Amino acid sequence: MSSLAGRQVLVGVTGGIAAYKTPELVRRLREAGAEVRVIMSAGAEAFITPLTLQAVSGHRVRSDLLDPEAEAGMGHIELARWADDILVAPATAHVIARLAHGLADDLLATLVLASEARLWLAPAMNRVMWDAAAVRDNAARLAERGVRLLGPGSGSQACGEEGQGRMLEPAELVAALSAVGAEGPLAGRRFVVTAGPTHEPLDPVRFIGNRSSGRMGFAVVAALAEAGADVDLVAGPSTLATPPGVRRVDVRTAIEMREAVMARIAGADGFVGVAAVADYRPAEVAGDKIKKSDSALRVELVPNPDILAEVAALAERPALVVGFAAETRDIEAAARGKLEAKGLDLIAANQVGDDRGFEQADNALEIYAADRHWSLPARPKPELARELVAIIAERMPLREQHSQ
Ligand code: CTP
Numbered sequence: 042m043s044s045l046a047g048r049q050v051l052v053g054v055t056g057g058i059a060a061y062k063t064p065e066l067v068r069r070l071r072e073a074g075a076e077v078r079v080i081m082s083a084g085a086e087a088f089i090t091p092l093t094l095q096a097v098s099g100h101r102v103r104s105d106l107l108d109p110e111a112e113a114g115m116g117h118i119e120l121a122r123w124a125d126d127i128l129v130a131p132a133t134a135h136v137i138a139r140l141a142h143g144l145a146d147d148l149l150a151t152l153v154l155a156s157e158a159r160l161w162l163a164p165a166m167n168r169v170m171w172d173a174a175a176v177r178d179n180a181a182r183l184a185e186r187g188v189r190l191l192g193p194g195s196g197s198q199a200c201g202e203e204g205q206g207r208m209l210e211p212a213e214l215v216a217a218l219s220a221v222g223a224e225g226p227l228a229g230r231r232f233v234v235t236a237g238p239t240h241e242p243l244d245p246v247r248f249i250g251n252r253s254s255g256r257m258g259f260a261v262v263a264a265l266a267e268a269g270a271d272v273d274l275v276a277g278p279s280t281l282a283t284p285p286g287v288r289r290v291d292v293r294t295a296i297e298m299r300e301a302v303m304a305r306i307a308g309a310d311g312f313v314g315v316a317a318v319a320d321y322r323p324a325e326v327a328g329d330k331i332k333k334s335d336s337a338l339r340v341e342l343v344p345n346p347d348i349l350a351e352v353a354a355l356a357e358r359p360a361l362v363v364g365f366a367a368e369t370r371d372i373e374a375a376a377r378g379k380l381e382a383k384g385l386d387l388i389a390a391n392q393v394g395d396d397r398g399f400e401q402a403d404n405a406l407e408i409y410a411a412d413r414h415w416s417l418p419a420r421p422k423p424e425l426a427r428e429l430v431a432i433i434a435e436r437m438p439l440r441e442q443h444s445q
Pocket of ligand 1: 235295314315316317318319320345346347348349350363364365366367379
């Protein structure tokens, strides 16, 4: 059975010549088992008629946000909730810019903002436009928020030029959508993931913290969920949005993080420690705000529990325990040292400092297992996270078969 069976896919068509491929896309999505509804931007109607898309989708096509008759049926908020996936194909430079900036100036842009569905964009434009710094920035900003960019591909273009900017073929788009969902490689597996920094209080208003933004951890959580895993996220202080379908508990300190992890770890198949847990906390937390004085302030720090090492040492530990290591030098030796010392199955190491790693949209990872090494060069964190999750899925031991 295709993983598109029963999926509710909203196809958004915008004004590019590649819109002529959309009827075939809709037909193929339906053949793969998806239920499809189509919305069009005003520009799209210059390239293809609503009647064609109504015929292939089996539903009325909407293009107007303020259409009283359509709103009386399935209103735009209902449509936003209805969708499991929103696929914008073709996605013009204009719609990419509007989505990157969060505009809500037509039906499609409004639906995207109002929906928790997976968002896929199939860019299609002239190669010079695709290369333009503004388009690249907008696409990178969307990718960083977890939006999935499909292509563009290379080849001859409608404008007569050769290069990157062609919309992927309908069959390729359908294959990409089918690759995620309930039948992903980690379907039926449960993961506990830590992400973000921890804040260790000194007094009621101050804490010791670090520069972790939580982006890498949240990207790993999103990629695990996409691969079909059931995920419990234990998040340190972070304003990032929870990826769809993920259970989240917010914590502040390393001690709270450890408690939240231990309360959820029984029966988990995997644990991924991405959090930048503070190694130390103030021995005492002042009950009142510490007042300024002329003498030096001495703070005694005591070690925090190592959550990752504790999980790996549990008698009934998850089948796969994965750590992260942020290193400023000698990455391989340091990472392999932690792999062994903490009893991990995999460790993902990156170089930090010199503005690399923390707070950055891109990252590079060196991943080590006792018997293997993978090198993932710099790319946006969501992409990197998907590759790490592919390695996790590959290394996940098969379930024991219980004989009756
Ligand atoms: N980690 C953890 N609990 C801690 C410290 C770290 O769970 N108290 C986890 C992190 O989530 C990460 C891994 O351990 O997956 C590596 O953390 P890192 O700080 O690089 O390693 P340390 O063992 O603290 O070594 P050092 O700081 O000396 O490099």
